[in-house]
Amino acid sequence: MKILFCGEGFPEARKQLAALLPDDEILAFPPDQIGSHIADADIVVPTVNRVDEALMKKGHFAFIQQFGVGLEGVDIEAATRNGIRVARIPSEESGNAASVAEHAILFMLMLSRNWNRLARAREENKPLPWGSPEGVALRGKTVCIVGLGGIGRELARRLAGFQVRIVTADDHADRTVPGIEIARRYTLAELPAAVAGADYVVLSLNYTPDRYHLIGKAEIAAMKRGVYLINVARGGLLDEHALLTALKSGQVAGAGLDVFWEEPVDPNHPIFKENVIATPHTGGVTDVSYEGISRAFAENVKRYAAGEKPRYLANDPTTTRRRVP
Template sequence: MKILFCGEAFPEARTRLAALLPDDEILAFPPDKLGAHVAEADVVVPLVSRVDEAFIRQGTFGLVQQYGVGLETVDIEAATRNGVMVARIPSEESGNAASVAEHAVLLMLMLSRRWNEIVRTQKQGVQATWGSPPGQALPGKTVCIVGLGGVGRELARRLAGFGARIITVDDHPGRTVPGVEIARSFSLAGLHEALAEADYVALCINYTPDRFRLIGAKEIAAMKNGVFIVNVARGGLLDPDALLSSLKSGHIAGAGLDVFWEEPVDMTHPVFRENVIATPHIAGVTDVSYEGIARAFAENIRRYKAGETPLYLANAPARLRTAGPGLTEA
């Protein structure tokens, strides 16, 4: 079976899969070379590349299997129409949620302790005053976690250990985190009210088209002065122009970004001249998450080859374009 990665990023993923799937061929090409190879693929791994109807019709593959959670670049309706199954790997099932939450805490701490200022002073060779700059600590600060899915719950567990006051915004406002005190819970309709309380805003919510720029100028205006924003979900949730304006004015004290409005992002963008800590979409790139994702991915490939229904499907085509024994084929 040929498994086509739509991009050459995350090479460790392919290395781990090769060890788990020794009888299968794993291919990877940059987006501009995919057209020449999609026809030979049995399984497509989108990563951050667009899998639309035109792309689907170029091949005969029967499964789009994401190496992780995000399916925002996949036209699921088109896949369903064409009899192609689409599957993801839930973050809590793989250890990915724990890794992303850990990274969110890292970004919060770096912003709190004025990391950019420390690094800038060191690079300039300036003799800084010993014991400077002063930072702020998390105990007693209010963190608004937007999205209480796998990553949000893992982040809440970690922040509780720091003594932070946790409030949440979620499309399922009744969700809780066992063993963690949530000071206040809001629905998405109460987003502005929640943002007004926050010293830190952590974006952990799943991205869908209706959440494009969920955090824009109006939402930022609802935040208190000096707030920090951390985005470890998807770049489309945060309006970069509104972010830049608020960083320049000082309304937002700093931003920690692991995801961006375009990827790979242009690091000459003016937002990076402000107090922004940027990491290259690596929040979930750890030994723990790679191991968990690889195992779950390999299990789905095994199920697909055996004609069994893959786990964690995002759609349910009535008939399948390509199927193994035991599945209904179109």
């Protein structure tokens, strides 16, 4: 079968998949060339690109398999209408969630210890006075985890060792993390109350259209002054204009961003003049997550090739396209 990546990213992923699926062909083209090659595809991998109904009708593929979790670029309703199954790889099972959780803690520590100020001092060759700048320790602080799915649970497990107070905001208010004390659980409808006393707010929930700018001007205003805001989920959850204003005013002391309102993000955006630590959507790009995702991906491809229903489906069409041999 021909497996088409919508973009030329994820080279290591394609290398691992080629080893796991030696009888299949792994293809990758720039996004502007996908339409010209889609007719050859048996399986489409959206990565971070858009797969809409127009593209679906150009091809004969009956399966969209994401290399990871996010499906915000896929028109799932259109896929269902066209008899195309859509699947993701759960983050907790693949090791992706653990990797992203570590990345969130990296942001927390770098912001707390004034990484940007230290880096500027080194670059400008201007040593800071001995004992400066004063850092912030995580111990005793309150962390609000927004979204207690795979990433949120892995983050809670890791934060417990830092002796922080954990509160959560989730669409399932009864979610817990076995063995981890959660001081208080809120629903997403109670978000302003959930973030009000937090020293750190970490976004780790799935993105859906109704969660666009879940964190905006009102929610940031509800946070305590000097909060650190971290997004390792999806860029659409956070209003970048509200964040920029809050960074300039000091309402938000610093932000850690692994995802953005557009990707790739403009490196000259004014938000990067503030106390922001940014990485290019690499929170889950580790040896552990790539190995786990590749293994689950290959298993699903084999199920599909054998005529079995793939695992981790995001939809389940009543009738499906006939797979072209």
